[in-house]
Amino acid sequence: MGGLTPEVLAFIGRKAPPRREVVTRRDIRKYAIATGQTQKKYVDGDVAPPLFHVALFWEVVPLDELSPDGVSVDKLLPKFPLEKAMAGGLDIKYHNRIRAGDVLIGNRTLTNIYEKEGRSGALIFYEVVLDVTREDGTPVLTEKTTRLLR
């Protein structure tokens, strides 16, 4: 324990630059087909399936910013003393559905970093909250991601 320095903990509260994304029927249709959706409203691209925002707000990273294993570095995060990424979890609360033509704003905040002693050594947890609204501020969804490093 004690791997989390004040420098690492100082990242709590850090925010990524806001992302503005236009929801297109084409993007919804691609997502619906890739995930095997069966409902017409999704396959036609009128309405987005519940997990569509995961794709919409995935970082679009240039090739030269990817690591050799094809992963992008999340600039919101500090360099952690543990690096092996383990299971992750999502908790999403929905306020309004996403439809083709919506213009959405996504704000990501690193809301927590903490450590626990696991059965096979120290574990670091961090939480990132993604808050999605329409341009006029109407809430769409809030997603909390928890990830675990060992």
Next chain:
Amino acid sequence: MSLAPDFESLEVGGTLPETHYAPDNIQLFFYNAVLWNAHRIHYDLPYATEVEGYKGLVIAGPMLGDWLAQVVDNWIGDRGMVQRVEYSNRMASFIGETLTAGGTVIAIDQGARTADFDLWVKNEAGDVITPGKVTARFY
């Protein structure tokens, strides 16, 4: 016996229809292309097995989360809306496996017309690889 998708006939302990998924390379390619996710464990078999030590090409975690949510969302259709989805990816699963998603009703709120569901995606061995919970509101 599977429940009918209307609020009045819901009961705690009732089960939702199960869905089977047998994702192949094409579906996994499309999914990661839609995300702009280039992680090699999803398409580079020598890398996934020799470098990362996996049994095969790894099914993307959030796609399993989507399938978990589909159990309730496809069952409720236009009679309601998913209000909350929680899931965690506990174990890896691989191309070639057939996965099953399903769940049960764990709580009903008559006043709010909402129901909570325990959900799971299992592999062929019966291991729960992705457990979760969904809350849905009926119109």
